[in-house]
Amino acid sequence: MALEDCEPLSRFGDFPLADRLAKIDREHAMLLSMQDMLLTALNQHFRRKTVAKMLHILKLYTKFHFELEESTMVLCDYDRLGEHRCEHHAFWTDLTALLTKFDGGGDVYDDVRKLFVRLAHHHIRNSDEAFIQFARSVH
Numbered sequence: 613m614a615l616e617d618c619e620p621l622s623r624f625g626d627f628p629l630a631d632r633l634a635k636i637d638r639e640h641a642m643l644l645s646m647q648d649m650l651l652t653a654l655n656q657h658f659r660r661k662t663v664a665k666m667l668h669i670l671k672l673y674t675k676f677h678f679e680l681e682e683s684t685m686v687l688c689d690y691d692r693l694g695e696h697r698c699e700h701h702a703f704w705t706d707l708t709a710l711l712t713k714f715d716g717g718g719d720v721y722d723d724v725r726k727l728f729v730r731l732a733h734h735h736i737r738n739s740d741e742a743f744i745q746f747a748r749s750v751h
């Protein structure tokens with residue numbers, strides 16, 4: 613078989629775009645579940661060690677989620693990647709500040725609620741959805 617007979621390699625590699633977008637959707641649902649669990653844990657005064665673990669898992673999950681989204685945007689040549697990254701960065705900064713406050717003994721219930729209102733009601737619904745629509749329309 614000649615080289616020119618081979619299928620060109622997808623730039624999405626072994627992880628096709630449709631799978632990436634489906635994973636992004638699933639991760640959004642997981643992030644919102646994590647918010648519910650965290651608010652319940654804080655409201656019901658779970659041990660601080662338990663809440664600290666939940667917050668650190670959330671931070672790690674958020675990091676992987678942002679990396680998946682941004683790498684998918686790069687692969688799609690998304691023209692609004694820069695502004696999207698800024699929103700991720702702002703969320704990350706606030707999440708890090710929240711963790712520092714919690715680790716210092718502070719009450720972060722309202723911070724968690726506000727952070728997720730912004731994530732759920734602004735970022736996921738508007739910015740992430742705009743990207744998903746873009747990716748589905750051009751690829």
Ligand SMILES: [Fe+2]
Pocket residue numbers: 640677681736740
């Ligand atoms: Fe997202």
Ligand SMILES: [Fe+2]
Pocket residue numbers: 681696700735739740
């Ligand atoms: Fe995003």
